[in-house]
Amino acid sequence: MAPKINHPSISYSCYYAKNREGEQFVSEHVFSYQISGTLTLGYGEKQHVFNPGDFRLIRRNQLVKFLKEPPPGGEFRSVSVYLDQHTLRSMSVEHDIRASSPTAKGSFVSLAPRPLLKSYIDSLSPYNQDGVKMDPKLVAIKLREAIFILLQGNPELKEMLFDFSDPIKTDLHAFMEKNFHFNVPLERFAYLTGRSLATFKRDFQKIFGNSPSKWLQQRRLHEAHYQISEKGRSASEIYLELGFENLSHFSFAFKNRYGVSPSRL
Template sequence: MPRELENSPKITYSCYFTRSREGEQFVPEHVFSYQISGTLTMNDGQKQYIFNPGDYRFIRRNNLVKFLKQPPPNGEFKSVSVYLDQETLRDFSIEYGYKASSHYKGDTIIIPKSEPIFKSYMDSLLPYQQEGIVINEKLQTLKLRELILILLQSNPDLKDVLFDFSEPGKIDLEGFMEKNFHFNVQLKRFAYLTGRSLATFKRDFENIFNSTPSRWLQQRRLQEAHYLIKEKGKAPSDVYLELGFEDLSHFSFAFKNKFGVSPSRV
């Protein structure tokens, strides 16, 4: 299931030793991250990105992403992320007079140029990585504002991303669902991202697909699973997570119920 980030600290570290960690999440706020060690693979439904140690990434808010975190051999996965919340950006916009001049329609994940100022900024956060140390609220605010200034200096066009405070508008529902059916998120999240209330989303969905969202999602995911297993030779254990099923047993049961054969026998 996606991880909610609304109440998380604004500056966070990810660090662990396990073999790999795969998942997906809804990104409610812009986030700037630095890869310290290990490899991160991300997919926004259209593009795949691979981040190695020393790489930076900027993920736009109100998007869905899948990720795979892989520690290095006999090492640990480490990254640091800074979340730029709407309140901080609104205050910054008022104080400095920044406004978006147009609605950004580019990639979900933006790859900034690697500049020394980014490394210096991330290094300044390292003292707070120690266990038990919490960055107080005022210091967090200063560090967030510093990052905003650095991002704008590096890429002035980012103002159209950072200071666009509009909510998702009503978009083509059929196109959106075909792109994002494999994300395991609640219907209310799909509704929000297509610019609809949950009731309107369900009504529009049934008018377009002649099916309920839940039924259509399961059938669409099973069709894709059958294709990936039969035509692409993928293993069921790799497919079920990729397509938004919560566990392998549920996937196998639903697959056999639809196609009359278990996925391992396709």
């Protein structure tokens, strides 16, 4: 079932029958509440499971894998509020809220359930009805309300929410080994490592002795070979997980490199 709230800043996720998995780049901070079912988020090699009743705040500029699982005979339901940079910058100027020591560490924050958080989420439910549209001015108010409520219960979140800096230049080798399985453009990898695309390619060649595109395919195929031969997993289980867009492309590339199809390994 598609979300009913028709606005990019506030959305309901709701569907039945089967699990849904994928990946995404989180470009804005996301405040979410798990209504039913479970959400598993993967960051590099780490995973965290959110259960019904859990509140979370996901930090912006993250690459994440997700698995949404409806309960037996039920539906997966969650609501998410996207705290965009324009709103946060405006509040920073208007209310003199600034990050005193920007340290955007950690991919997410698990929030303790508080009455104000739950009442805020409940206040959004009338807009999750057929034919109801949220006025942009009302959306702006609800976004600010969410931010003030978050800060009231967790003042330390100021350091995350009001840190407007771009990603700093990071260890390229460590970052790529952690995130090679994400199927995102090179421009995204460059940005997240604190580099221009030209600098990213130049540094990459120095460190890996190969172009980013060639290295990514070889690294993904190497991991695929390990998963199939050592872990007994099938090609259909892992091709999306390792950043390949479709099974036929994965099988062709695998056979071209190892001389045997994944199913014959």
